[in-house]
Amino acid sequence: MHAIVVDPSADPKSPEALVWREVPDPDPGADEVVITVAAAGVNRADLMQRQGHYPPPPGASEIIGLECSGVIAAVGDEVTGWSVGDACVALMAGGGYAEQVAVPAGQMIRPPEGVDLVAAAGLVEVAATVISNLDEVGLGRGDTFLVHGGAGGIGSFAIGWAKQLGATVITTAGSDEKLAHCRSLGADHVLSYRDDWAAAVDDLGGVDVILDPIGAKYLATHVRLLARGGRLVVIGMQGGRRGELDLAALLSRNASVHATGLRGRPVEEKTAICRRLAADVWPLFTDGTLPMTPYETVPLPEAARAHALLESGDVLGKLVLTAPESTSQLTETPPERACNTRR
Numbered sequence: 001m002h003a004i005v006v007d008p009s010a011d012p013k014s015p016e017a018l019v020w021r022e023v024p025d026p027d028p029g030a031d032e033v034v035i036t037v038a039a040a041g042v043n044r045a046d047l048m049q050r051q052g053h054y055p056p057p058p059g060a061s062e063i064i065g066l067e068c069s070g071v072i073a074a075v076g077d078e079v080t081g082w083s084v085g086d087a088c089v090a091l092m093a094g095g096g097y098a099e100q101v102a103v104p105a106g107q108m109i110r111p112p113e114g115v116d117l118v119a120a121a122g123l124v125e126v127a128a129t130v131i132s133n134l135d136e137v138g139l140g141r142g143d144t145f146l147v148h149g150g151a152g153g154i155g156s157f158a159i160g161w162a163k164q165l166g167a168t169v170i171t172t173a174g175s176d177e178k179l180a181h182c183r184s185l186g187a188d189h190v191l192s193y194r195d196d197w198a199a200a201v202d203d204l205g206g207v208d209v210i211l212d213p214i215g216a217k218y219l220a221t222h223v224r225l226l227a228r229g230g231r232l233v234v235i236g237m238q239g240g241r242r243g244e245l246d247l248a249a250l251l252s253r254n255a256s257v258h259a260t261g262l263r264g265r266p267v268e269e270k271t272a273i274c275r276r277l278a279a280d281v282w283p284l285f286t287d288g289t290l291p292m293t294p295y296e297t298v299p300l301p302e303a304a305r306a307h308a309l310l311e312s313g314d315v316l317g318k319l320v321l322t323a324p325e326s327t328s329q330l331t332e333t334p335p336e337r338a339c340n341t342r343r
């Protein structure tokens, strides 16, 4: 098969290090299925992996790619409930930027009904991350919720999900176009992170839950903004990994700081998260209650271009890589879910 690999002779700091090469076919275990990939979501973690800063967990594929959609090509001996030819989406620790990938059966679910495979490829990683974290800290009705980067993949989904839970949503973005997009997704308060967003959040009375992709740069501010019993959940380190934590500020608020990573979680935990998505989230995409996370597509062999785009910040929602052969046969994008396709 073909896959995107990091050319060992190239500088991995450049997206051009990503090349479309022939590689060995995946070797599935008895509890795995092989998926013929229709589309694969691009995640910020993929940029770090390309640069050598985020190696796959032990046993995972060396190929980049944390999520995909496609059709089952082979089923392991111990797998039940799946057959060759079934459409699916998968949450993986690696392997998505390829024509085929082997995935533990528990980490696969059917795409939301009525959502085509290209759109579905960009849903599972953001939904799994947001839901698992907000479940853990119990975001609920009446809470005030802050998520940064409301026009990004995580942020776009988080706005819709938090509104669904009955929270008041505050979000930030870096341009007028992106702020307008956050408003269209239902955010109650949209703030430019280029202005004094913290003062504006203070004026709104602080926050109960923060979903934070920035990390160190905002740590002290976030703790200060937490209401009594507030929960800060750090999921990304775009603003650095080491910061100073004011324990007195935390203690006086009875507040807590959480930090989680989805990729390294054991199969059983990912299986439980996938079940929750299938039962409680996918139906809300199907009936239109949850806004679809917007996405743009780039052909899989041109993954270098997708990485350059994500690094430029010029993306609204998700980027999805479409596999060369499979997409025309496996997908059909309904007009209401149309997206910009980068050529």
Ligand SMILES: NC(=O)c1ccc[n+]([C@@H]2O[C@H](COP(=O)([O-])OP(=O)(O)OC[C@H]3O[C@@H](n4cnc5c(N)ncnc54)[C@H](OP(=O)(O)O)[C@@H]3O)[C@@H](O)[C@H]2O)c1
Pocket (backbone or CB within 6 Å): 043, 044, 045, 125, 126, 129, 148, 149, 150, 151, 152, 153, 154, 155, 172, 173, 174, 175, 178, 193, 213, 214, 234, 235, 236, 237, 238, 260, 261, 262, 263, 310, 313, 315, 317, 318
């Ligand atoms: N822990 C986990 O399990 C897990 C799982 C998935 C993702 N993540 C992390 O979550 C983060 C977001 O992922 P993603 O897929 O949503 O990436 P993305 O689509 O690239 O979005 C990144 C967002 O960060 C925003 N941003 C950049 N600088 C900012 C600043 N100074 N203040 C506030 N916002 C800022 C951007 O806003 P503009 O576009 O408006 O400039 C953009 O919306 C990444 O760090 C990723 O690694 C973690």
